Amino acid sequence: MPKLFVLARPSFTDEFATFLAEENEVWRFAGGSAAERLVEFAGRICYMSFGRRQSPKRNSEYIGNLIRQGHESVLEHVSWTFLLSDVTRSFTHQLVRHRAGFSFSQLSQQYHDESDARSIVPEGLDDIPGATEVFERAVNASREAYRQILAKLASEPDQSKESLRAIRSAARSVLLNATETKIVITANARAIRHFLDVRGAIDGDVEMRRVAKLIYDVLIEDAPALVADFVEEKLSDGTPRIVKIRQLTS
Known part of the structure; x- marks a missing residue:
């Protein structure tokens, strides 16, 4: 089974408060993790919608509205870094086709002796x-x-x-x-959402769907509002798939 290790998560410092004080503005945020608050703050900067100009939406509602409107550029400000192991070269050949918003560092077969490299038996x-x-x-x-x-x-x-x-x-x-390999991946939330959308429910690629679920689980834990329009389902063989709900409700 693929293994996922989270090497870095989004953070949001208190510097935003210094900026708001200089601007004589107040931000009344309600709820949200560090990643979710950073997304909301970036979105509000676009209109300086603080204080009297601020809508009474909770953080999850604010982000949901951004996603419904297709304003996902602000999601690019938060990113995660993962280490994937126990995955095949076949899988990574597909994964590295995702370029926009992704960075990769993979075990090199040119410098690493693969004499004792493991091979992973395909499921089924x-x-x-x-x-x-x-x-x-x-x-x-x-x-x-x-x-x-x-x-x-x-x-x-x-x-x-x-x-x-x-x-x-x-x-x-x-x-x-x-052949088994290891790869470090850094991706922003917008790129991850696209990955989940196009890769999370491919019935014929169990390994890809398992990795999509591992990444989805991290975002559900760290920033659920960013993937609120995705759900996990199970196929008849018990393997997972991640499916996008085409329209978030308000």
């Missing part, structure tokens, strides 16, 4: 008679080929850093997409 493979055995043979064959190529190329006299990089680059070409 054991439901197909004989498929797991075929998979295991492919894993063993690719790992052995990797080791042999590495051993042959490593016997070359040039052992510089770039030479070793080239050796591992050649050897990694035989590794499977099922």
